[in-house]
Amino acid sequence: MNKLTVLKIKFDFNGDKNIIYPVILSDENEVILIDCGYPNFLPLIKNASKENGIDISKLTKIIITHHDFDHMGALAEFKREYPHVKVLSSIDDEKYISGKEKSLRLQQAESIYDKIPEDEKESAKEFQRFIETIENVQVDICLKDNDSFSWCEGIEIIATPGHMPGHISIYLKNSKTLISGDALVVENDKLMIPYPQYTLDMVNAKNSIKKLLNYEIDRIICYHGGLYTKNIKESLENIISD
Template identity: 85%
Template structure:
């Protein structure tokens, strides 16, 4: 039986309560986690999976939507605990996840550092140091736009560059569900494009949203914000036109 489980991971980050929503896809043969949280999040994800009747040790694959620290932060931890897990990412993000090239988020942070007011530089340097602690992991399978897997209700990879150039979203054909990574967020009950401050190419990001209009979507799972179901097509059109 095909199953899509949205995990709700609540945590404290620098004194603020945050929530992320990784997804687990499963059927008789596969158990696939999409994004795996911040560093040291394995216990949190394991506990949330257990509440939903899923044994995290049965994972077969982890798909990373992009290499930001909150999406791949615990990837090395998962790989050490469960070496059999296959790691999948876009072909454009593989070099950053594996450590062949410097994280684009770190490059962005370094590029703006000297332009910051002096009072902001201490926290900015801490952020850079934090990103540098993210462990790299070898990617087993590189994904391309329109790649399709018949497991778990039919998985289609959608290249959605913008937030990062190698960002991907995942469409589940059977349930008409889009797992959007950071291509979209839900804030104050509204579907929105991810924070422009952290979106490396806002024009490309909007072009990626336009692509989603080609899909029949009944539900969007945003990594930040959770499940969105209200008038999806109109919401996407509004984002594009803004």
């Protein structure tokens, strides 16, 4: 039997209360985690999974939507604890997750450093050092746009570049569900693209949203914001026209 479980992970980050919503897809043969949180989040995800009746030790795969630290931060911890787990990402993000190339988020932070006010430079340096601590992990399976798999009654990979060039979303045709990673977020009950300071290419981000109009979507699960079900087509069209 196919099951979709949305985890609600509450935590403090830099003094602010936050929530992220990783997703677990499971059936008789697979337990697939989509994005795995910040560094040291393995215990939080393990506990949230247990509360939802899922034994995380049976995990078979982790799909990383993109290589930001809040999506792959705990990946190395998962691999150490569960070495049998296969890591999947887009073919474009593999080089950053594996460490073959420097994180785009770190490149962005370095490129704006000289332009920020002097009183913000120390915290900016701390952020750079933090990103540098994210452990790299080998990717086992590289994914491309329109790749389809039979796992959990069928999933399709949708390339949704913009937030990052290698960003992917996951579409579940049977339930008309989109797992959007950071292609979309929910803020104040509104569906939107993450703010420009977090989105590396806003033009591509809007083009990705336009592409989603080709899919029948009844619900969207955003990593930041959780479940969204209201007037989805209209909400997507509003984002494009903004």
